[in-house]
Amino acid sequence: MSHNFPELKNDLFLRALKGEEVERPPVWMMRQAGRYLPQYMVLRKKYTFFERVETPELACEITIQPIDELEPDAAIIFSDILTVPQALNIDVQMVPGKGPVMGNPIRTEDDAFAILAEDVAQKLQHVMDAITLTRKELNGRVPLIGFAGAPWTLFCYMVQGEGSKNFDKAKAFLFQHPDASRHVMKELTKATIDYLRAQVDAGAQAVQVFDSWAGLLSPDDFNEWAMPYLMEITHAIRDVPVILFAKGAWYALERLSFKSGAAALGLDWTISPEFARLKSRSEITLQGNFDPTHLLAPIPEIRKQTRRMIDRFGARRYIANLGHGILPHVPVDHARAFVDSVKEYGSGE
Numbered sequence: 001m002s003h004n005f006p007e008l009k010n011d012l013f014l015r016a017l018k019g020e021e022v023e024r025p026p027v028w029m030m031r032q033a034g035r036y037l038p039q040y041m042v043l044r045k046k047y048t049f050f051e052r053v054e055t056p057e058l059a060c061e062i063t064i065q066p067i068d069e070l071e072p073d074a075a076i077i078f079s080d081i082l083t084v085p086q087a088l089n090i091d092v093q094m095v096p097g098k099g100p101v102m103g104n105p106i107r108t109e110d111d112a113f114a115i116l117a118e119d120v121a122q123k124l125q126h127v128m129d130a131i132t133l134t135r136k137e138l139n140g141r142v143p144l145i146g147f148a149g150a151p152w153t154l155f156c157y158m159v160q161g162e163g164s165k166n167f168d169k170a171k172a173f174l175f176q177h178p179d180a181s182r183h184v185m186k187e188l189t190k191a192t193i194d195y196l197r198a199q200v201d202a203g204a205q206a207v208q209v210f211d212s213w214a215g216l217l218s219p220d221d222f223n224e225w226a227m228p229y230l231m232e233i234t235h236a237i238r239d240v241p242v243i244l245f246a247k248g249a250w251y252a253l254e255r256l257s258f259k260s261g262a263a264a265l266g267l268d269w270t271i272s273p274e275f276a277r278l279k280s281r282s283e284i285t286l287q288g289n290f291d292p293t294h295l296l297a298p299i300p301e302i303r304k305q306t307r308r309m310i311d312r313f314g315a316r317r318y319i320a321n322l323g324h325g326i327l328p329h330v331p332v333d334h335a336r337a338f339v340d341s342v343k344e345y346g347s348g349e
């Protein structure tokens with residue numbers, strides 16, 4: 001599919017992903033479109049979560065809100081990882097104050113074997129429309145990131161049926177029904193490849209895979225239940241860089257870096273920059289890992305810690321970001337202090 005998109009003016013983020021020299025590291029924030037922004041709250045009062053996700057004009061507007069407000073170096077399409085379970089006939093409701101709730105979670109082997117990846121990209125055409133529209137509306141200001149959840153993390157929600165601290169039902173199902181679980185992982189992998197390829201065709205210039213619950217697995221279980229599917233996905237996406245964010249999987253850094261085929265690894269704040277560089281290849285870009293809660297510290301402290309983080313990662317092959325999504329109660333000025341400190345890095349500020 002060919003589109004005539006406006007020329008890209010700020011390519012820092014894409015250059016850092018390729019490992020090219022940059023004047024300073026690029027910066028963006030996971031969940032940068034969201035509840036800490038007053039302009040998001042206006043739309044949140046008017047429309048339900050999935051109305052916002054499924055209406056390309058709304059998704060586009062919400063994606064660009066943080067770009068107008070904070071001017072980070074990349075935009076990430078406003079959507080959710082739970083669109084893929086929806087396309088696999090799992091009913092997902094977003095309940096305010098509680099989070100996602102599935103009406104028909106996987107509870108039996110029959111439920112698991114009923115999961116089939118069919119026409120996933122077609123069913124999620126609204127996401128592709130939102131991406132194409134946003135590419136046009138961004139007018140080349142910054143690149144647009146597409147994303148998907150990793151099979152293990154999607155499995156967690158599809159079996160547990162809701163958010164959880166330990167996803168005990170999902171882990172129990174995995175170990176009690178390995179064959180049925182493997183079937184679900186394979187269908188999720190197929191669905192995710194189809195979905196991400198369609199996002200790239202629609203205009204996504206990089207994609208990030210969120211394995212938010214990787215840290216619930218032991219290293220051996222990660223190698224069996226997460227890693228092979230992540231590898232299959234990264235190797236299937238050829239035209240744009242892939243960022244893998246396996247939260248809590250510090251133990252798998254070395255394998256992720258050497259074997260996954262990713263252009264970059266996202267890191268959470270439990271990993272020191274030195275440890276991450278030691279365990280990863282010198283030619284892989286690292287992204288992260290400011291503790292989102294530290295954005296509640298006084299602004300001078302945020303600025304100091306942000307500079308220290310870049311000093312330790314080094315300005316090359318590095319993308320400044322948070323170690324997880326921004327929290328709803330972070331003042332906008334504090335988010336701005338984080339973004340601005342990265343942008344001023346090396347300028348003598």
Ligand code: CP3
Nearest residue numbers: 030031032033034076077078079080081099100210212325
């Ligand atoms: O980063 C961005 O700005 C793009 C948008 C984005 C959202 N969800 C919007 C959203 C992205 C990348 C996601 C990914 C996502 N969704 C993940 C992986 C990243 C992570 O945080 O680990 C997960 C696990 C989900 C599932 C999900 N969606 C949960 C658990 C929740 C409820 C938690 C909460 O914050 O209320 C959501 C809802 C959601 N997705 C919101 C947003 C802005 C909040 C909805 C609202 O109340 O307005």
